[in-house]
Each structure stands twice: as structure tokens, then as C-alpha cells.
Amino acid sequence: MSPLLFSSFVLGIAFCAPPGIITAETIRRGAARGFFPALSVQFGSLVGDTTWATIALTGLAFVIQNNAARLILSLIGIILMVKLAWDAIKDAREGKEPSAGENNNAARSDFASGAFLSLGNPMNIVFWTGLGTTVFASIAGAPQPIHFATFFAGFLGGAILWCFFLAALVAWGRQWMTGSFFRFLNAACGLVLFYFAFQLGLQTVQNFI
Secondary structure, three states: OOHHHHHHHHHHHHHHOOOOHHHHHHHHHHHHHOHHHHHHHHHHHHHHHHHHHHHHHOOOHHHHHOHHHHHHHHHHHHHHHHHHHHHHHHHHHHOOOOOOOOOHHHHHHHHHHHHHHHHOOOOHHHHHHHHHHHHHOOOOOOOOHHHHHHHHHHHHHHHHHHHHHHHHHHHHHHHHOOHHHHHHHHHHHHHHHHHHHHHHHHHHHHHHO
């Protein structure tokens, strides 16, 4: 295994593992309906992650330097986070019990939520732009297409492994979740989502002042 492939594989796990909005929504939906909804949220988030990585690492970061584009994406992200947070708090207040049933619309909603939560945070471009400089700095000469392909293969491999691990962990933990615990989980996830919506809003305001 090449050093670039190995380092990008580890990076994929390290990037996905820290708790955040995706983890909160994965736990909330996975606790309610099991493994596949949790996995769908995780896979959906990879759409946003790979999109931002592609923009940064192929030199297209100038696209997001447009103030109007950044503002629109930030507003979309904030609105989605607030909406999901409100749904979680409402379920906690009403004591809504988890539903074992799943249909195609719910599955699409899980995937779309993960994708839009990730795509709706343009601040990720800062991370990926800095990361690109660090990852390819050790390569002699200019990075070639094979280097980018190797990086994405390793990163996606690590990220996908983490997706399965977290979804399985959430599904396994359902056996100990009572109705009261699920209400607490919904409330906690709702507060986390509100917090990240506030943080994104604060970052957006600071960038435009």
C-alpha cells in the first residue's frame, strides 16, 4: 500500500469520526429505524464531502469565493439544520416512539438529509484547501492524475468503512433504548443541530462583516 493511499485512508476515518451534525442525525434516525437509515445518512454525507474535496483539490475553490454563492449555501445549510433540529425537539416533546417500518420515501429522505447537511456547509472548503496543500506537499514535482485518484480511493475507503461501523454501532445499541431514552436522544440531537446551525450562522456573519 502506497504512503499516499494509506494516509488518505486514515484521513477518511479521521475526517468522519469526530461528532458533528452528520453523527447526530445518523444516531437519531438509526435509533428510530435501524441500520440502513443510519447508513443512508452516512452515505449521503459522502456526496457533500467528495464534492467539496473535488472543488478544493482540482483548483475550483474560486467558485465558492463568490460572496453570493457562499451566502446561499450557508443559508441552505442553516435552514436545513434548524428544520431537522425542530423535528427532533418536536419528537422529543411529543414522546414519539421509534417506528420499525421503512419505505422508499423515508430512505430517500435519509440519504438526502446527509447529502444536504454536508453540501450546505461551504466552510468545508477551507479544510479541504488546506488539506490538499498538506497531502500533496510531499509528492516530488507536480501532482499527477494518479495521485488524485489514489487520494480519493483511500479517502473514500476509510470514509465508507466508518459509515458501516457507525451505522452498525447505532443499530446494535437500539436494544437498550427505551422510550424515555429515545426522547432524551431526540432532544440532545435537536440541541446539537441547533448549535451547529448557530455556529454556521455566526461564521457566515463574521465572513461578511
